[in-house]
Amino acid sequence: MANVVVVGSQWGDEGKGKIVDWLSERADVVVRFHGGHNAGHTLVIDGVSYKLALLPSGLVQGKLSVIGNGVVVDPHHFVQEMEKLRGQGVTITPEILRVADNAPLILSLHRELDGIREDANSGLRIGTTRRGIGPAYEDKVGRRAIRLVDLSEPDTLMPKIERLLTHHNALRRGMGLAEISAEAIYTELTSISDQILPFMDQVWRVLDAKRREGARILFEGAQGALLDNDHGTYPFVTSSNTVSGQAAAGSGLGPTALDYVLGITKAYTTRVGEGPFPCELDDEIGQHLATVGREVGVNTGRARRCGWFDAVLVRQTVKTSGITGIALTKLDVLDGLKEIKVCVGYELDGSRIDYLPASMGAQARVKPLYETLEGWSGTTAGARSWAELPAQAVKYVRYIEELIGAPVALLSTSPERADTILVVDPFQD
Numbered sequence: 001m002a003n004v005v006v007v008g009s010q011w012g013d014e015g016k017g018k019i020v021d022w023l024s025e026r027a028d029v030v031v032r033f034h035g036g037h038n039a040g041h042t043l044v045i046d047g048v049s050y051k052l053a054l055l056p057s058g059l060v061q062g063k064l065s066v067i068g069n070g071v072v073v074d075p076h077h078f079v080q081e082m083e084k085l086r087g088q089g090v091t092i093t094p095e096i097l098r099v100a101d102n103a104p105l106i107l108s109l110h111r112e113l114d115g116i117r118e119d120a121n122s123g124l125r126i127g128t129t130r131r132g133i134g135p136a137y138e139d140k141v142g143r144r145a146i147r148l149v150d151l152s153e154p155d156t157l158m159p160k161i162e163r164l165l166t167h168h169n170a171l172r173r174g175m176g177l178a179e180i181s182a183e184a185i186y187t188e189l190t191s192i193s194d195q196i197l198p199f200m201d202q203v204w205r206v207l208d209a210k211r212r213e214g215a216r217i218l219f220e221g222a223q224g225a226l227l228d229n230d231h232g233t234y235p236f237v238t239s240s241n242t243v244s245g246q247a248a249a250g251s252g253l254g255p256t257a258l259d260y261v262l263g264i265t266k267a268y269t270t271r272v273g274e275g276p277f278p279c280e281l282d283d284e285i286g287q288h289l290a291t292v293g294r295e296v297g298v299n300t301g302r303a304r305r306c307g308w309f310d311a312v313l314v315r316q317t318v319k320t321s322g323i324t325g326i327a328l329t330k331l332d333v334l335d336g337l338k339e340i341k342v343c344v345g346y347e348l349d350g351s352r353i354d355y356l357p358a359s360m361g362a363q364a365r366v367k368p369l370y371e372t373l374e375g376w377s378g379t380t381a382g383a384r385s386w387a388e389l390p391a392q393a394v395k396y397v398r399y400i401e402e403l404i405g406a407p408v409a410l411l412s413t414s415p416e417r418a419d420t421i422l423v424v425d426p427f428q429d
C-alpha cells in the first residue's frame with residue numbers, strides 16, 4: 001500500500017483537480033502541503049463542477065482532508081470557500097477537515113502588498129494571482145508571521161501583530177502608503193477566529209496516526225514544478241516549493257512516507273503570468289490549443305499562454321520531483337491536428353543543450369528544437385481503453401514517455417472522472 005504525491009510537472013493547470021479527485025476515491029486522507037488559495041482545482045462529478053482553491057479536493061468525496069503547515073491560509077477565504085462548497089451540498093465538519101496549527105496566515109496587508117508590487121513599474125512583473133501568497137511566505141521566512149495557533153491565544157496576539165507591523169509599516173512608509181494600526185489587524189483576525197479555530201489541529205500527529213493505521217494518504221500538490229521557488233523559472237515562480245519533496249516538510253510526515261510520485265502532465269504546454277516559455281506559440285496553433293483546451297484560469301479568469309509539449313522541461317521535472325509515473329491529460333485537445341511538434345532539446349547561443357539553464361537571461365534566449373510527428377484524424381476524447389485510441393495517438397504517448405524517462409500511469413481523456421485509462425494504480429505500486 002503506497003502513499004501518493006501528486007505534483008504538476010509543468011507550470012500548473014495540468015488538470016490536477018480531476019486526477020486528485022479520481023485518486024481521492026481510493027485514498028483515506030488528502031493533504032495540501034504548500035501554496036494557498038492561488039491554486040485552482042476544478043472537479044467535475046456527475047456533471048456538477050466544483051472549484052477549489054485552498055481546500056483539499058478530498059472534501060468533495062467526504063475524505064479526511066488536511067491543510068498542512070506548508071500552506072499559507074487566508075482565514076477569510078477559508079470560510080468563504082467552505083460556505084460555497086456547503087452551498088453545493090458538501091458536508092464540512094472539523095471531523096473531516098483539519099488545518100495545521102503552525103500554518104502561517106495571509107492577512108489583508110499581504111494581499112494589498114502583492115497587488116501594489118504587481119502594479120509598480122519595477123521592471124519585474126511576475127503576474128501573480130494577487131492573493132498575497134508571496135508576502136505571506138516572506139513573513140513566514142522572516143519569522144514574524146501570525147500563525148493559526150496565535151488566534152487561540154488572544155492575550156498574546158497583539159504583541160505579535162505589533163512586531164509584524166514594525167516591518168510592514170516601515171515598508172509602507174517607504175512606499176508612501178498609510179500605516180496600518182494593530183487594532184485593525186486584531187479585529188480582522190478575531191472577527192473570523194471562531195469560524196476557523198474548530199478546524200485547527202496538530203496535523204503531523206493526525207497524519208502519523210493515520211499512517212500507522214495503514215491509511216492511504218494522498219498529497220495534493222498545487223501549481224507546477226516549474227513554478228517551484230528553487231527549481232522553477234525564477235524569479236517568475238511562486239513563493240513555495242512545489243516539487244514533491246515539499247510534501248514531507250509541508251505536512252510534517254517524513255520523506256519515508258512518500259512512496260509514489262505522480263506527475264500530472266498536459267499533452268502540450270501552458271503557462272499563466274509572465275516568464276520564459278520556450279515553446280510558446282503566437283500563431284493559429286496556439287490559438288487552437290487555447291480555444292479547444294479552454295485555457296482560461298479557474299480563479300483569475302486570465303488567458304493561458306499555449307505551446308507544444310516541451311520534453312526538456314518535463315524530463316527535468318521528472319528528476320527534480322522524483323516522478324515515478326505521469327498522468328497525461330488533455331490529449332484530446334490535439335485531436336485533428338495534421339502534425340504535432342515536440343520540443344526535444346534547446347539551442348543556446350549556438351550550442352545544443354538538453355536542460356533548462358538556471359540563468360534568467362539564458363532561459364529567455366533558449367530556442368526549442370522540435371521533432372515533428374504525424375497527427376491523427378480520429379478522436380481520443382472519452383476513450384476508456386488503449387484500444388479506443390488512434391494508433392498515431394498511442395505513438396505520441398509512447399514518444400513522450402521515452403523522451404521524459406517516465407511511464408504513463410494514467411491517461412485522462414475528458415474532464416469527466418470516468419474517462420480515465422488506468423495503467424498503474426499509484427496506490428498499489
Ligand code: IMP
Pocket residue numbers: 011012013038039040126127128129130131132133134222223227236237238239272273274
Ligand atoms: P503567486 O503564486 O500568486 O505568487 O503567483 C506567482 C506565479 O505563479 C504567477 O505566474 C502565477 O500565474 C503562477 N500561479 C500561481 N498559482 C497558479 C496555479 O494554480 N496555476 C498556474 N499558475 C499559478
